[in-house]
Amino acid sequence: MDRVCWPYFDPEYENLNLRINPPRVSIDNATCRDCTLVKVDSMNKPGILLEVVQVLTDLDLIISKAYISSDGGWFMDVFHVTDQQGNKVTDDRTFEHIENALGPKGHMMTNGVKAWTGKRVGVHSLGDHTAIELIGWDRPGLLSEISAILTNLHCNVVAAEVWTHNMHVACVLYVNDDTTGRAVEDPIRLSAMEEQLKNILRGREDDGKAARTSFSIGFTHMDRRLHQMMFAARDYEDGGVTEEKDNASAFRPVITVDRCEDKGYSMVNVRCKDRPKLLFDIVCTLTDMQYVVFHASISSSGPYALQEYYIRHMDGCTLDTEGEKQRVIKCLEAAIQRRVSEGLSFELCARDRVGLLSEVTRILRENGLTVTRAGVTTVGEKAMNVFYVRDASGNPVDMKTIDALRKEVGHTMMLNVKKVPTGSAETPESSGWGKTGFFFGSLFERFLA
Structure with a gap:
């Protein structure tokens, strides 16, 4: 049998472009009066836009504007971001995480981004x-x-x-x-x-x-x-x-898909109520549907978000059939509405223990409330739960139900009840949770003492 010889490929060659042109991250707090600019330049690769947006979203930054271009072999993004209170970002740990995750230290092009x-x-x-x-x-x-x-x-x-x-x-x-x-x-x-x-x-x-x-x-x-x-x-x-x-339905997003003849793209326009994580939800859906975003412009006008994407399928094709256009519209609409909650949000803090989630959800059920969305987090010995609820019969939650809930849980945990603005998509972070803090602050610390 003849001996088969395969050509040798240096494994380091695959990363040569990355070493020659490492990703560059620039954080600018001087150019704009009311926001921080995050600029990312890098070699292009599939899914890179989602990775960048994911890092900024996981840090609970609000993206008010963005300009995206990745046509060809290079990827260039500019994001206008603020913190949850609408102020410039000044936390050095946030800057460090962005630079480590998206810059050369993060090895973004080879190993993928590390989530928060x-x-x-x-x-x-x-x-x-x-x-x-x-x-x-x-x-x-x-x-x-x-x-x-x-x-x-x-x-x-x-x-x-x-x-x-x-x-x-x-x-x-x-x-x-x-x-x-x-x-x-x-x-x-x-x-x-x-x-x-x-x-x-x-x-x-x-x-x-x-x-x-x-x-x-x-x-x-x-x-x-x-x-x-x-x-x-x-x-x-x-x-x-x-x-x-x-x-x-009154808050349903307005989404259109058109053909950009001169450049050979499909142009997706989205107009809907603005909210945290909106950009992530849309880019995530397009990526998982195997579409590539070549250019995009993101902006906010009052309570509304205006987003424009120039896309092609991964095989290079545009959205030519009416059926494919309608499928993209429906999927983006669903992605936007999955986080939208109406009714009330219940924020609870308590010592973590086995059965706590079972106890709280049982109380909500026995009071005729259904959970539409929930987030549960444990930090050390402290549990932080956020439940978005509405009346199981479709009626507004009355004050008697809220008073009954306060009496039932008030001895063992702290409860904060808020009305969610109609058609909004409040997140646990925007409702007052911090990464490791609590919206009750020192009051809760004294309660647990």
Whole structure:
């Protein structure tokens, strides 16, 4: 047999362009009076725009304007950002994280961007936690049932994110064993957990396939994973239109797709109510639908956002058929509305303990409230939970219900109730949570003492 000889390729050659032209990050606080400019220049690659937007979004920065260009081999972005209060960014740790994540030290072009703490969906066992993904049909009290099952299986929920849209629910939960504080690794126990969760997710007898429970594989940004799960469940289709969607129709985004003849692009225009993380949600959806953004212009005008994208499919084709255009419009509309919440937000702080999430969601259910979105975070021994709720019957939540809730939870935890502005998409960060702080500040510290 003849000996086959393969040519030798130096593995360092693949990174040659990166070493010659490393990414450059510039943070400018002098040019603009009311915002900070973040400029990123780098070699181009698929998904690079999403990675940059992800870093800025995870730092809870508000992007008011952006100019994006990645035609050819070079990627150039300029972002106008502020903090949650609308002020310039002055925190040195924020600057350091941006430069480390997007600059040469982050090895952005080869290893991918590292997400801000608490923003990644983990593998089957990620350190001390097991990550669980759930997707199924939504119904009142479902989150209460999910958390009750985990409590009965002696699992503590240390972090979770729950989205509902168009009668679908998607959630990612981090749990650990209540006795060891470590990830749940027993295959028999995991199998029982998966089967019990799948049973309660089967909300429609005619479509049991809609219910899925899995233990995450690989590393994916949590918000991106939730978008992917909802997209896979086809929540953008009209089959699940409900009164909730009809009520929000006045705030439905206006999205158009046109052909840019002279440059060979498809031009996507989006006009909708502005909110935090809007740019991330749109870019995430376009990326996961296999579209490449070559140019974009992002701006805010009063309460509205105006966004324009010049895109092509990864194979170089534009959106030529009416069916493909309508699919993009529906998917972007769904991505924008998944975070929109109406009604009330309940913000709770308490000592973390096994069964806390089960107890809180049970109280909400018994008071006739349904959870439309939720965020659960644990920092040390302190649990911070945010629930966006509305009356299960569709009526406004009355003060008697709120007073009953205050009396029931007031002895063991701090409760803050806020009305969510109609059609808004308030996030846990914008509602008052900090990365490690609490909206109750020193009052909460004295309460726990």
